[in-house]
Amino acid sequence: MSSAARPAPPEAQKDQSQLRQKQMIARHFDRLAAAPETGEKCAYTFVPGNLSELLLSFGVLPVLPEINSLQSAMRGKSAEYISIAEKQGHSEDVCTYVKSDIGMLLSGNIGPTGQRLPNPDLLLLSYTGCFTFMKWFELLREEYHCPVAMLHVPYQADGHVTPAMRQYVVEQLRRKVIPMLEQLTGRAYDEERLRECLKLSAQAEDDLVWVLHSARSVPSPIDSYFGAVYYLGPIFSSFRGTPDAVAYYRELRAEIADRVRLGKGPVTPDGEMGRERFRVVVEGPPNWTSFRQFWKMFSDEGAVAVASTYAKVGGVYDLGFRHDPDHPLETLADYCLGCYTNLSLPTRIDLLVRYLRDYQADGFLINSVKSCNSFSAGQLHILREVESRSGRPGGFIESDLVDPRYFSAANIKNRLESYFQMLEQKRPEGRA
């Protein structure tokens, strides 16, 4: 069947909060598109360890290349962008987020809303646990010839943050990052303004955590892997520390509270989900090129992700962390140090075991992505350990972030179906 003849998928069902988020994003990208004229400064930065409040306090607009890459994949553009990057000499094994971003850049830097993104005034490399991030910004620096502010965040190898680690990050903020932002914007560091933003962050974080915890209900009113991607949008990207984010999470919380009250399951792009048959915890990022199809493979089986580690890459708030306006730089340091990808394997295992217990999950699934060694290294070890400690069965699927060549639908569906049937078979007799 030709692509022209293929019927368009039905329009995704959207809640009021989603529409609000869409408007927030549209306004942000309007500002970005207008930045060359308005003179607003912009910094490219990454989701893990992003310093949104600090940028906001200087009036700097954030651009998140990872989010642009995943958006390119969801818009069906990443294959083309990756191919452009490969033509430029980037090998097949390079992280596909990077290649998609480079391809987008070389194609005119048109962002997810169809508007041109401004060139960065600063590359804020605010987290270095992923070495690819460093290489990524080296490549962007070559293209944009702009300064790079590098914040080195020590890895939590021993499973906790020491005062020295915190102090090390704070010192870098004080001596390197803040002076660069002052120089870029011509403004002095305004700690009061930063405190205000952090206060708003904490409010939004409270509501986000309430939403994530709502998945403890049976049935779960949300999907904490696929659905959570939408819920995390504002707090992981450009809106943490804004009144917009506070309003969004308040509205979202009210919507989810309604669903809990009515005993409803999650809303998927294809509408209300049917009966909840399986509750699973998911480790690893989603595939973005076939996101809706991937989600449908779960929802068709009645499988709901009640918790996921991916939903914590921009902050593990559900373990209690909140931005603390009383200790502005220390709290930013703690935030960066506590991101999921900065956690050691034993800590990740502890977290998964805890999720399985707290969310009454039947089992857990690992989506191992080809692109991300930071995420994927050690996942089979995690699988065995979590299985042995929790007694719940694990499943393993493989795909990629944004390269459609590595999403084999038949293979993944086959594994998922096998996994869910295995869960069914292992249920105690009499449980539906």
Added chain:
Amino acid sequence: MKYTVGIDLGSTTTKAVVLDEDGRALGRGITNSRSNYDVACQVALSEALINSRFALVSGELGAAGLAQAERALWVAELERGFRAEQYRSQLRELASTLQRLLRRLLTRPPALAACVERILARMDEEVPALYAAGARRRSDFFRDLAGSRYLALAEQEARANGLGFDLLAGLFDKAILEVENSTVAAGRFEDHARVAVAGMAQPEPRLAAAVDRVADVELEQAGSVGTGYGRQRLPFPEGQIRSEILCHGLGAHALFPGTRTVLDIGGQDTKAIQVDERGIVTSFQMNDRCAAGCGRYLGYIADEMSLGLHELGPLACASKSPVRINSTCTVFAGAELRERLSLGEKREDILAGLHRAIILRAMSLLARSGGVHDQFTFTGGVAKNPAAVGALRRLLAENYGALAVNISEDSIYTGALGAALFALRDAQRVAS
């Protein structure tokens, strides 16, 4: 009489296993039809039901007082006569299809029809030798048996009459699709079995009565379960479809109750499965993103070497000095094969290396699924290949020490057997 059936729709063959009400395997059917899954399903089921009737005949003879060894001899002779008659019936269908195709040709060389007639007459004359006691057939599939003879005779006819071989071969290629998928051409048990008895020089007097009684048995389907890659296309409701992982696990457990680890090498995927003491799958791994090292790999190598698939293993077993094949990609392995041949390496040594390469990939998968535990059961079509089995035994011993390695004569039917057992359980649940 009620029966349940499991059907395993693989990428290379479709298998069916029929169970009686007590769960005993009555009959098995297999087809290499690739036309469509519905037809393949019908052909395999029809074969399995015919096969079941031979088991019933044996039971009748037993009830009539014949000893086991004697029964086996008579049933084998009956089956040989039956298969010869079935082959003739399919030849008749092939003749009428070829004639129809000949009439449709726009340009028809004058000698063509007579050539086709002579080929078919020769094939008909060869039937007694083909099915004589002790005769070895290269395959059980009509397509393979008739195809190899037709093409050989067509080559002679083309040369003798100045006709294009391609024209004769093309006619066969079109005709065989219809014939191999026709359950009418395959015929009914009672017709061929009665002819077979009538054709025996000195038939056992109780045999004809047994055939008559079995012919009158009405086989009533009490349940069915489909599995394999084509399972979604099976004409069964969703509840009657099971993943092949679960089916292979349960099938292996039924064949060898001590099984804890199962390796299945199928046409396009390799599965490493761990099962508990009830045959319930506890974890599994499958090949990802790439099907190198699966059954099709051997098919490709057989084509490259102009050998039959079944000839590869015995030839590789003759190797005294296996070469090391590095390529894990099927196509690259083909390139490496040609290079090695051009360097003067022996075919058997190259083939031994290729078989080891397949098993090495399987060993990696086994390790990732949780290792190998006693007892180990090898299933799937490749389990019939002696070179693959030899390489597997050596690598298992090297890596996991001494353990029981189970391989059933009917290893290719393991998935269908598991499916049939699921069907039986479902039927028993409904009945109770």
